[in-house]
Amino acid sequence: MASLSREEVVHVATLARLELTDEQIDTFTPQLAAILANAADVEALDLDDVPATSHPYPLTNVWRPDVVRHAGVRDAVLAAAPAAQDGMFRVPSVLGDAP
């Protein structure tokens, strides 16, 4: 479990849109492997009776009423954007549809 290949590091970096040098890949691969090894330690424990925790706080059902409030930030945000046109954010064309 604790082993992590260079290829996996490169793949994860690609997914995260990180451009890593060969040197950085050499540095990060053992560091990430060490983190996974720690997780493997926990995995080795018998935790069948322990409920999975997604959040540290014992809170559920936190919400707000469905009432409109206008933020009115559109023009300020568009003015701060790298490029805007016709009230919209202008971005480079992207091949293909959203995943």
Add this chain to the structure above:
Amino acid sequence: MTPSTPSPNASVLPEGWGMVIGLEVHCELATATKLFCCCPNHFGDQPNANTCPTCLGLPGSLPMLNEQAVELAMRLGRALNCDVKRSVFSRKNYFYPDQPKDYQVTQYDLPTNLGGHLDLPSGPRIGITRAHIEEDTGKLNHVGGGGRIHDAEHSLVDYNRSGVPLVEIVSEADMRSSEQAKEYANELRAILLATGVSDAKMEEGSMRVDANVSVHHLGEPWGTRCEIKNLNSVRSLGRAIDHEALRQIDLLTNGETVRQETRHWDEASGRTGTLRVKEDADDYRYFPEPDLVPLEPSAADIARIDAALPVLPGARRAALAEAAGVPATAGGVVMAVERGLDHLARAAIGGGADAGRVLTHVEHNLAVDGAETLSPERFGDLVKMETGGELTATQAKTVLAEMVATGGAPAEIAQARGFEALDSSALEGIIDGLIAAHGEEWEQFRSGDDKARGKLSGFFMGKVMQASSGQADGKAATALLRRKAGL
């Protein structure tokens, strides 16, 4: 993968082949605000008018969950016979400009609704795998290259839709024909409307259907599936599924393989094209959304939702069909429920009006705004006047339209319009007069062949209607003409 039962209605496929279909339907919830911020959830406003730091994914913003979105999602879950469970929001990580945070908040391993079913009007029960809550993305407008994705020069992003609450309803791969898929989409839409969960407008994108399609030799395991996107109507759904199944069969019979991929339906050309090869779920690196706590509906919450559910379209069709003594799939029954006129129809039938005429009016003459305000008693009275011979079918239709517009009583409207029933002696008088005035035509009508008689029958009917100011009953007049000609 298990072998399926033989495919019903799969006549578009060559002998021995079957298709297997599962649908993923995204529908926008009918809330006032977005899922995680107080911006309006409203279609058609100026670009980016409904945005704030949260739905623009600006640093430092945090999500605040909309209570009503959760309520509507659970309501839909119960309407689809799901278990409503403890659920957790997750982040689905990917980069695309319609998603400003670079992740979508959705539900992954712990969705709100699990394991339900939907019964198609024609009978089959389709499993619902899950129905989870997630946020919608913004809308990209591709500029240059004629607006097409693949050769756009750049894109303009409108984030009004970003963060709009969605429920994604995932079916089991239980459908075996495009007809069943269309039926499923229509029935789901009817349930969304009946429960007030969504306005479910496919043309505005508030209901979007993606289809997973695979083919196989009947009796053998299922093949590799492809997902089809960009289906903007129930009609395109059906066309795209049939086209995709035939494309896959073509590949397989030519010794090629089907690649698991997402394909884009092009309505104009009637074809699907490759969009991208499917990514693995692992590549999305899902993890629990740290800024939102779990949802944990109590038994009391679920009981309250169940108690407030309206009678669903399937049960309403069954009730009307029973009252009318026709199958639940009859056109008039389906349209009555779809237009919300089933109570009207049942009340009119219950009051003694002829069921066949009631359903005919609902199906053909009440596709208008305001039809639901008709008084069942007056609607029933109209049908009784019609079946009692006081009004012709054409006159009844005219009176009905005025009843919808003014709310008036049928007898008064008929009288005001001079729709006194033309009694048979008056009709006979008119016809005798016409025979005397058009002896040559009458002779041809009596002795001519079918073609000549059809033509002259039209001639005489026109004259009858003219002479009676449109009040003659067409059927009675035709019958009388034939009788006088000794036919």
